[in-house]
Amino acid sequence: MSIKKQYILILLSLLFAIPQVEAQLFNRQKKGGLLKDVKSEQHINIQTLTVDENKNIPLIESPLARRKIREYMVVQEKTLQKLKQYGISDVEPQRGGEVIKITIPMDKLFYPNDTTLLSKAELLLRPIARYGAEQGMYHILIVTHSDNTGSIDYNLKLTSLRAEKLYGKLKHLGAKTDEIVIYGMGGEEPLNDNLTMANRKNNRRTEIYLIPGEEMIRLSLRGKLEAK
Numbered sequence: 001m002s003i004k005k006q007y008i009l010i011l012l013s014l015l016f017a018i019p020q021v022e023a024q025l026f027n028r029q030k031k032g033g034l035l036k037d038v039k040s041e042q043h044i045n046i047q048t049l050t051v052d053e054n055k056n057i058p059l060i061e062s063p064l065a066r067r068k069i070r071e072y073m074v075v076q077e078k079t080l081q082k083l084k085q086y087g088i089s090d091v092e093p094q095r096g097g098e099v100i101k102i103t104i105p106m107d108k109l110f111y112p113n114d115t116t117l118l119s120k121a122e123l124l125l126r127p128i129a130r131y132g133a134e135q136g137m138y139h140i141l142i143v144t145h146s147d148n149t150g151s152i153d154y155n156l157k158l159t160s161l162r163a164e165k166l167y168g169k170l171k172h173l174g175a176k177t178d179e180i181v182i183y184g185m186g187g188e189e190p191l192n193d194n195l196t197m198a199n200r201k202n203n204r205r206t207e208i209y210l211i212p213g214e215e216m217i218r219l220s221l222r223g224k225l226e227a228k
Contacts, residue, residue, distance in 0.1 A: 055095065073093065077093055090102070099211050104124060105204065107204070128140075133174045136218075138210050140181070141211065145204065147194050152186060156186035159186050
């Protein structure tokens with residue numbers, strides 16, 4: 001047998017063996033009490049957490065579950081990339097591929113200095129609402145930002161009201177509202193300085209985070225998390 005064929009056979013055997021090894025390792029860890037069943041953990045009230053805290057939970061301890069979730073989220077990311085034709089500016093994997101961050105320019109959602117949603121905003125929000133339709137699959141964060149035009153109080157109030165409007169719209173479109181957390185950030189976290197009109201426009205944005213929920217983790221642990 002040639003060296004090339006031997007190399008291919010070894011590679012194929014490794015690809016087949018890795019998932020089995022991960023599963024065996026996870027089962028040993030669980031039997032030994034090193035890992036907790038998601039059902040047995042006390043439910044965390046995500047409504048009381050900061051943006052950064054919510055982006056980093058639930059902790060996925062199983063290597064097998066992490067791999068399954070990352071594979072699943074790759075498919076979701078590719079689907080969401082198609083929404084760029086309607087105005088999404090960015091779809092970015094985070095937390096090693098376990099979380100998806102969606103950035104939408106504010107002028108694709110609201111009239112200037114207003115909390116009235118544009119009619120075309122539904123083209124962007126309806127596909128996102130589907131991710132919140134099944135209980136426990138996702139935690140959804142809505143984080144709204146402004147530029148620094150106007151007072152700090154005005155910008156905080158504007159972004160908070162806009163976040164509430166987005167929350168209401170996702171609810172209307174079928175998302176489970178107990179899975180959604182909203183944050184109006186005002187102009188405190190700009191992407192760029194506010195010295196030019198282009199930079200101010202970039203700073204006026206909504207960020208939506210899709211984070212694995214308890215049900216997604218349970219399905220991944222059972223090997224039943226399948227991308228649609």
